[in-house]
Amino acid sequence: YGPSVPYLYTKTGVKRGVINRIHHGLKAFLRYHGAIPFRWQQFFDVNDENEMYTHVLPYSHYDILNSCGPDPDVCCQYDFKRINHFTCSNAAPVPITDSNIRKRALILEKAFLKMSLQQGSNILLSVWGDDFRYAELEEWYQQYDNLILLFDYINKNSKRTKI
DSSP states (O other): OOTHHHHHHHHTTOOEEEEOOSOHHHHHHHHHTTOSEEEEOOTTOTTOTTOEEEEEOOSSOSSGGGTSSSOHHHHHTTOGGGGTSOOOSSSOOOOOOTTTHHHHHHHHHHHHHHHHHHHTOSOOOOOOOOTTSSOSHHHHHHHHHHHHHHHHHHHHHOSSOOO
């Protein structure tokens, strides 16, 4: 990436973007300063004519382990393909049921809130997967069927979070 990128993109009509592959030290700096979303422009663009609203994915990768907050062990518990295909180093994901939904929703909401505080925003972009995921119909159902239960529960029961 360089300062010409926002100029070239805005000239083609692109006004917003998401980037990931930048040095981890720069990501940490942006997180610390609440600049995960920022206006990217050339240094000499004093009129903001060619700025591009840019969101930096805040953690090391765009997989599920790095999508719900700063703790991959927590996020791993919400990668529902891992119920029967992969493993987690800590607690394994479990299907969402009536008996565990409250606990599971509170943990996920807390992870999102940590991410929100780090980014200095009450609006989050949470990328749920990567370029090697959702290749089989089974995973679509595993992720959607469990996540929709959690999201609906959070939306119905939380006063501070809406998904």
